[in-house]
Amino acid sequence: MRTHMDVLIVGAGPTGLALGIDLARRGVDALVVERGAGLAPGSRGKGLQPRTLEIYEDLGVLDEILAAGGPYPVGMIWQDGRQAGEHRMFDPAEDGEEGSRFSGPWMVTQWRNQEILRARLEELGGTVAFGRELVRIEQDADGVTARFASGETVRARYAVAADGGRSTIRRALGIGMTGETVDPDPFLVADVRIPGLDRDWWHIFPPSGEGAGFVALCPLAGTEDFQLVAQFPEATDIDLSLDGIRTVLAERTHLRPEAVTEVRWASNFRPRAALADRFRDGRIFLAGDAAHVHSPAGGQGLNTSVQDAYNLGWKLGAVLGGRAPETLLDSYEEERRPVAEHVLGLSTAIHRAEAKRGATTRQLGLNYRHSSLTEETRPAPGALRAGDRVPDLTVNDVRLFDRLKGPEWTLLKLEEGVFLVRPDGHVGWAGESTQGLESYRARVGA
Incomplete structure (x- = not known):
């Protein structure tokens, strides 16, 4: 691993990889480091909004992204083992309605999204150093010093925390997050194989009895998997094993336990919304989930994160290239924090069924009219x-x-x-x- 660079990016999720691509095409010497041994698994954030697809076209990955995914299917609501009606998850726009070639979200599993971004980064000469867990970060007037559990130390002119909602860097800097629990109920999310289930529908099973939450099975475009989402009562200890998932589906759907042949990835979470008190501390910037944590409802978190990277990349490139004053970097927080605050409110409202997945979720209308750069x-x-x-x-x-x-x-x-x-x-x-x-x-x- 190199010991000196212009920008150190901590975290190889979509945020860090998109920023790495943007800096690489500008000739900026940047390094992406990741604590894990490889890219994070799982479908996770699977919806790419129209504005993100436009950004991906500029970054040179759109063709691969379109080939890897597909449109969202219509929901099918089940009651007592029978199809009870259709449900459209998103309000679609007419083609070209909002000055975009994209009229709705495009489904690509996050693990595949990350693979495509990493390949593009490497095509441009960038790299990801895996197995690097940051344990300490310090800064002075000239740069940032980062130390890793491996004993390695690197020096960079700037650093970007793209290390997720539990960001080590944000905590080390003492930057607080203001937020709330969106829903006290825990959720299970898993990628599962169910070979006999129709892949033409997003299967939705409303709560079937007292204390039982809903279950949804979404066919993941470009794969043979379904994304399972299941809601549980507040104090539930969720079983992430194959047997545990089979039990949930057998109790709440018409599927037999053996219909699930494999669990490829599983996790649990409690939806929350939180916003970092600030997005910058000297030479260190927060981006993505390190700066804002969303409910997954509405598909806003990953998209807002990629747009953080797209906003910050050109500014770092201009300052490091000597074309702009260092004060240009002040506009990153000025522009992105209000956007994140707005989108957090939208995500929460959608989760609570207080807003629809319509034009606002496509993120084409977000603007910087009140920025000092405008x-x-x-x-x-x-x-x-x-x-x-x-x-x-x-x-x-x-x-x-x-x-x-x-x-x-x-x-x-x-x-x-x-x-x-x-x-x-x-x-x-x-x-x-x-x-x-x-x-x-x-x-x-x-």
């Missing part, structure tokens, strides 16, 4: 304003996203004005002409 100079802005995500439109036979691909800023001149687009696809500056544009460029290093 300048809207037109007295009467049009539909596209500074801070907004540029829509995926074709203008004069040219697809805007083809122009925006890559790690640089892009100048667009459209009928409604002039737009300087940030590397993450959001408009930084908008005007009726280019007057005042150069002073903005100088300020942000564009």
